[in-house]
Amino acid sequence: xxxxxxxxxxxxxxxxxxxxxxxxxxxxxxxxxxxxxxxxxxxxxxxxxxxxxxxxxxxxxxxxxxxxxxxxxxxxxxxxxxxxxxxxxxxxxxxxxxxxxxxxxxxxxxxxxxxxxxxxxxxxxxxxxxxxxxxxxxxxxxxxxxxxxxxxxxxxxxxxxxxxxxxxxxxxxxxxxxxxxxxxxxxxxxxxxxxxxxxxxxxxxxxxxxxxxxxxxxxxxxxxxxxxxxxxxxxxxxxxxxxxxxxxxxxxxxxxxxxxxxxxxxxxxxxxxxxxxxxxxxxxxxxxxxxxxxxxxxxxxxxxxxxxxxxxxxxxxxxxxxxxxxxx
Amino acid sequence: xxxxxxxxxxxxxxxxxxxxxxxxxxxxxxxxxxxxxxxxxxxxxxxxxxxxxxxxxxxxxxxxxxxxxxxxxxxxxxxxxxxxxxxxxxxxxxxxxxxxxxxxxxxxxxxxxxxxxxxxxxxxxxxxxxxxxxxxxxxxxxxxxxxxxxxxxxxxxxxxxxxxxxxxxxxxxxxxxxxxxxxxxxxxxxxxxxxxxxxxxxxxxxxxxxxxxxxxxxxxxxxxxxxxxxxxxxxxxxxxxxxxxxxxxxxxxxxxxxxxxxxxxxxxxxxxxxxxxxxxxxxxxxxxxxxxxxxxxxxxxxxxxxxxxxxxxxxxxxxxxxxxxxxxxxxxxxxxxxxxxxxxxxxxxxxxxxxxxxxxxxxxxxxxxxxxxxxxxxxxxxxxxxxxxxxxxxxxxxxxxxxxxxxxxxxxxxxxxxxxxxxxxxxxxxxxxxxxxxxxxxxx
Numbered sequence: 163x164x165x166x167x168x169x170x171x172x173x174x175x176x177x178x179x180x181x182x183x184x185x186x187x188x189x190x191x192x193x194x195x196x197x198x199x200x201x202x203x204x205x206x207x208x209x210x211x212x213x214x215x216x217x218x219x220x221x222x223x224x225x226x227x228x229x230x231x232x233x234x235x236x237x238x239x240x241x242x243x244x245x246x247x248x249x250x251x252x253x254x255x256x257x258x259x260x261x262x263x264x265x266x267x268x269x270x271x272x273x274x275x276x277x278x279x280x281x282x283x284x285x286x287x288x289x290x291x292x293x294x295x296x297x298x299x300x301x302x303x304x305x306x307x308x309x310x311x312x313x314x315x316x317x318x319x320x321x322x323x324x325x326x327x328x329x330x331x332x333x334x335x336x337x338x339x340x341x342x343x344x345x346x347x348x349x350x351x352x353x354x355x356x357x358x359x360x361x362x363x364x365x366x367x368x369x370x371x372x373x374x375x376x377x378x379x380x381x382x383x384x385x386x387x388x389x390x391x392x393x394x395x396x397x398x399x400x401x402x403x404x405x406x407x408x409x410x411x412x413x414x415x416x417x418x419x420x421x422x423x424x425x426x427x428x429x430x431x432x433x434x435x436x437x438x439x440x441x442x443x444x445x446x447x448x449x450x451x452x453x454x455x456x457x458x459x460x461x462x463x464x465x466x467x468x469x470x471x472x473x474x475x476x477x478x479x480x481x482x483x484x485x486x487x488x489x490x
Numbered sequence: 491x492x493x494x495x496x497x498x499x500x501x502x503x504x505x506x507x508x509x510x511x512x513x514x515x516x517x518x519x520x521x522x523x524x525x526x527x528x529x530x531x532x533x534x535x536x537x538x539x540x541x542x543x544x545x546x547x548x549x550x551x552x553x554x555x556x557x558x559x560x561x562x563x564x565x566x567x568x569x570x571x572x573x574x575x576x577x578x579x580x581x582x583x584x585x586x587x588x589x590x591x592x593x594x595x596x597x598x599x600x601x602x603x604x605x606x607x608x609x610x611x612x613x614x615x616x617x618x619x620x621x622x623x624x625x626x627x628x629x630x631x632x633x634x635x636x637x638x639x640x641x642x643x644x645x646x647x648x649x650x651x652x653x654x655x656x657x658x659x660x661x662x663x664x665x666x667x668x669x670x671x672x673x674x675x676x677x678x679x680x681x682x683x684x685x686x687x688x689x690x691x692x693x694x695x696x697x698x699x700x701x702x703x704x705x706x707x708x709x710x711x712x713x714x715x716x717x718x719x720x721x722x723x724x725x726x727x728x729x730x731x732x733x734x735x736x737x738x739x740x741x742x743x744x745x746x747x748x749x750x751x752x753x754x755x756x757x758x759x760x761x762x763x764x765x766x767x768x769x770x771x772x773x774x775x776x777x778x779x780x781x782x783x784x785x786x787x788x789x790x791x792x793x794x795x796x797x798x799x800x801x802x803x804x805x806x807x808x809x810x811x812x813x814x815x816x817x818x819x820x821x822x823x824x825x826x827x828x829x830x831x832x833x834x835x836x837x838x839x840x841x842x843x844x845x846x847x848x849x850x851x852x853x854x855x856x857x858x859x860x861x862x863x864x865x866x867x868x869x870x871x872x873x874x875x876x877x878x879x880x881x882x883x884x885x886x887x888x889x890x891x892x893x894x895x896x897x898x899x900x901x902x903x904x905x906x907x908x909x910x911x912x913x914x915x916x917x918x919x920x921x922x923x924x925x926x927x928x929x930x931x932x933x934x
Contacts (some may be wrong), residue, residue, distance in 0.1 A: 181521040
């Protein structure tokens with residue numbers, strides 16, 4: 163074999179195999195977190211390891227549609243993840259624990275199933291916060307028990323109208339945060355029976371009490387969280403008619419993993435927060451439980467690892483604004 | 491019109507005769523090809539951002555159908571990386587001539603397969619699955635890798651380039667349309683070839699391989715089966731090989747089509763019509779059906795596709811030929827000869843279709859070239875280029891021009907070929923006119 167032939171063979175082999183080997187090496191050294199709709203596998207990987215105090219640099223790409231990345235209970239700007247493109251973010255955790263990351267874009271019917279965990283190890287800086295059971299647990303509420311009220315206000319109760327009556331007629335015990343959180347609006351309406359007010363006036367008073375337990379900033383945050391996370395199913399105006407509602411109802415047992423027939427099927431339609439029979443019979447503690455835990459079998463995801471307690475109370479305060487007329 | 495010999499210039503001749511420039515292009519092409527396969531397997535599954543899809547089906551396709559085929563005929567085949575590995579293995583060398591006794595089986599391809607039918611079938615198969623192949627990187631990589639391994643395998647079993655000549659789904663239509671190209675490889679003097687001892691251009695010599703395309707250059711009358719590999723330029727002991735510039739569609743003046751080539755013309759014509767409707771049309775449900783391979787609806791789509799290319803188009807053309815018959819002649823001969831007019835028509839259909847397809851998607855090239863493996867790189871600062879159609883205001887006028895030009899070209903071809911078929915050119919021109927109206931309606 164001539165030297166030129168040998169040299170050419172070597173150059174061709176090294177160059178071509180080198181291109182492939184280098185590509186594979188660079189690919190292997192760049193760990194990407196792949197986002198796919200839940201039906202396509204969700205997050206991959208869906209468990210990320212991190213250490214307290216050490217910056218965690220993450221690179222994402224979407225293998226199908228637009229997704230978003232955010233870590234629950236953490237102050238961070240959600241990261242948009244575009245199909246075929248790479249987005250990056252750096253996170254630093256100050257406390258050990260298991261954090262939930264989730265998709266922030268309505269990517270598909272099972273969008274809410276797109277979740278994963280960041281396992282943060284290391285020693286905690288500062289004193290650990292005591293863990294207290296959520297209110298619905300200490301009150302012993304049955305989250306799955308129906309809570310309809312047989313009556314409803316004739317019109318939309320007005321907190322502004324109730325305000326005029328509140329100073330003279332309202333018992334101080336009704337205005338405490340503890341009362342608000344542990345009672346349904348219908349219970350307060352019942353408790354106000356002895357005041358001699360008309361039904362309409364009593365409902366206005368209820369609206370006043372519910373409004374007094376909110377702040378404009380809290381309502382604004384609740385509205386924003388609702389729009390980002392809840393409206394896909396429950397609808398922008400709470401009517402249970404979000405963009406996924408029809409598909410959820412049609413998805414049936416297979417999608418929602420229901421096990422007990424027609425009753426469960428009927429539960430798949432997202433809750434209608436504009437329905438007074440439903441909402442006025444629900445206490446904030448009950449709603450907190452449903453949001454924290456989610457509704458097993460109904461498609462309602464659990465938000466306990468994503469929202470902070472304060473965020474949940476703000477969402478709940480906003481939910482009641484679909485029933486009550488709060489002054490702007 | 492006269493021809494203009496390019497190889498009369500020593501620079502061009504030496505550039506083509508010397509093995510190293512072509513080898514350098516081969517090596518780069520092969521590296522790009524292997525990279526595209528790799529990117530398809532490990533890169534993003536999002537087709538519009540994967541190097542394999544963007545560079546094969548947008549960039550390469552644009553170069554092939556808008557530049558290479560119309561102006562250089564089989565120019566692409568001269569640098570195609572797919573057969574080179576098989577070539578090297580078959581010869582047992584990269585630079586050195588092949589040994590007298592091949593190390594491999596070196597069988598001759600059976601006579602019944604020495605035609606374009608296998609290429610017709612392979613193209614049709616790719617076309618039926620094209621919605622998936624063109625959009626799914628991993629499938630593109632599987633197809634590309636399969637072509638590479640098939641070409642290697644066939645090189646080890648059969649003599650010469652069996653894959654290019656008889657199986658390559660692309661090579662068939664390039665050969666068909668290469669007849670219209672203003673570039674050709676021909677011998678300068680056929681008498682020299684007739685008296686040449688040993689015919690090294692066909693049998694090989696210490697200077698190079700015998701024609702890998704199984705063509706005797708002395709008998710070349712059309713571009714269809716000459717791969718422009720330049721081996722005969724290297725081996726000819728009489729300096730009798732020339733690369734010529736010539737008028738467009740020179741090979742069509744004397745129609746010599748056989749039924750396999752004629753059906754290639756129908757397949758290409760029909761595929762461009764179906765693609766214009768399915769891929770460029772606004773009917774999303776049809777796209778979905780074409781994408782849902784092996785679903786019942788897809789079988790309906792496939793049946794429709796096959797009916798168009800093997801039934802409706804040839805059937806209507808057959809009726810046109812029968813209707814326009816002037817002289818009594820072999821109907822088969824009349825059919826194949828008259829179908830010559832469909833060659834420029836089909837080429838311009840593909841040009842028109844590809845213009846919108848390529849210009850609509852060209853911006854993906856900028857993003858893919860900066861981040862070819864989808865790892866977040868920005869090599870040329872263009873990774874974030876947003877998708878937007880290019881020159882969109884020019885697409886419709888250019889397509890119209892291409893289609894009307896194609897119609898005029900095919901009508902002129904029909905005027906020359908129809909008399910040779912013993913039929914009137916009018917029904918053939920009416921057929922071409924109807925097809926052009928249909929394509930205009932589908933695209934615009």
